[in-house]
Amino acid sequence: MRLLVSRAQTARVSTILREEFGAEFRENDAPMGVAEARAALAEYDALLPTLGDAFVAEAFAGPVRAKLLANFGVGVNHIDLQAARAAGVNVTNTPGAVTDATADIAMTLLLMSARRASEGERMLRAGDWSGWAPTQMLGAHVTGKRLGIIGMGRIGQAVARRAHFGFGMEIAYATRSPKDLPFTARPLPLPDVLAWADFVVLAVPATAETRNMIGAAELAAMRPHAHLINVARGDVVDEVALITALEAGQIGGAGLDVYAQEPLVPEALRRLNNVTLLPHLGTATEEVRDAMGMMAIENLRAFRDGKALPNPV
Known part of the structure; x- marks a missing residue:
């Protein structure tokens, strides 16, 4: 053989x-x-x-x-x-x-995006930090907030467990069929999850049906302070629409571990401070x-x- x-x-x-x-x-x-x-x-x-x-x-x-x-x-x-x-x-x-490692990266991105961690590190490494101040780099609180999960398979459930039991987050999810889960989580249609959540984690497989499932209309449905986290596949998100939304401050931020044309990451995305970018570390x-x-x-x-x-x- x-x-x-x-x-x-x-x-x-x-x-x-x-x-x-x-x-x-x-x-x-x-x-x-x-x-x-x-x-x-x-x-x-x-x-x-x-x-x-x-x-x-x-x-x-x-x-x-x-x-x-x-x-x-x-x-x-x-x-x-x-x-x-x-x-x-x-x-x-x-x-x-791959389940637990990918869920760990999802939570890493969620926390980094919420607390502006990559932006803060860039500022510090550039020598631009002038010291602690009460209103410096205020980010989003995570504990007790609303988490919407798109795709409640193995990885989605692992993210939900970490968020619910570790951070006391409320959970809602969109998936093809409701799941029997060991914690409270509401199944909702995708538009309702997007409109409800403070944070949205994408954990769907890459298929013809999920390609660009998060586009301009879906981003517009999200709350202005909400953060989008993608640990699925890059082509689940319309990158052009996401860049437009981030540049306009239409959503609070994003955390990405995957990209539509890896290893190509659009320069417009790399320039933005309100997005955390990792080089596909999900299972690393x-x-x-x-x-x-x-x-x-x-x-x-x-x-x-x-x-x-x-x-x-």
Whole structure:
């Protein structure tokens, strides 16, 4: 079985992949382009791709030897699932392993945006801090405020638990179906959540239905002091509309860990003080990346041994 791993992995995962599967690793840590993805599908039995690797419809247009894409990550919006199925290629992912780390980053962004932390750090590093003052850099209080969560899957629920039990926040959420939750949370239509919340966290999967689901109309529906936090995927938000809203002070601020065309972050967004920007750190701890890699390995083992795939998409 020939296995190609598209990016470098942690030491533990890399060792297992090499010793158990004889895996080959790309030397380039940038995403795979369409031509490279097409060639890999023709040359290997299985691949371990990840975010940004271009397994779009065109990549499946040529001869396809591969039978498995054991994706490293939960999101598979970089893979055309319909084209993969048509070509006889199974797709798996790594759910569960990323939940707590991503929820932690959501709360990090929420607190940083509310308390103007990145703006304050830039001021201090530039040598512009003149000392403490009673009215200096007043931000938004978080404890006891209203949190709206868009998407109440594993990550949305993990964010809600942290916010409710850790900060006493009221919770409302928009999702396809109400959830049985161990805390009080109101299911509401999306427009009602946006109009109600002091903070909005996006935790939906990237699909055709969620693309640009937060646009100019949705941002206009938010309260003027509200903050938008995105730990889903960049294309869930219309970046142009968000920049316009932030420049106009239409909402209180935003915290982003994901972007529509990563690693490109619009200069207009980078110039703004009322947005906190992180370089897609959602799962960036060694323990979590190890866990993700081990889930991918379990999918590869099942494929190799002819068993049911643990995490089919």
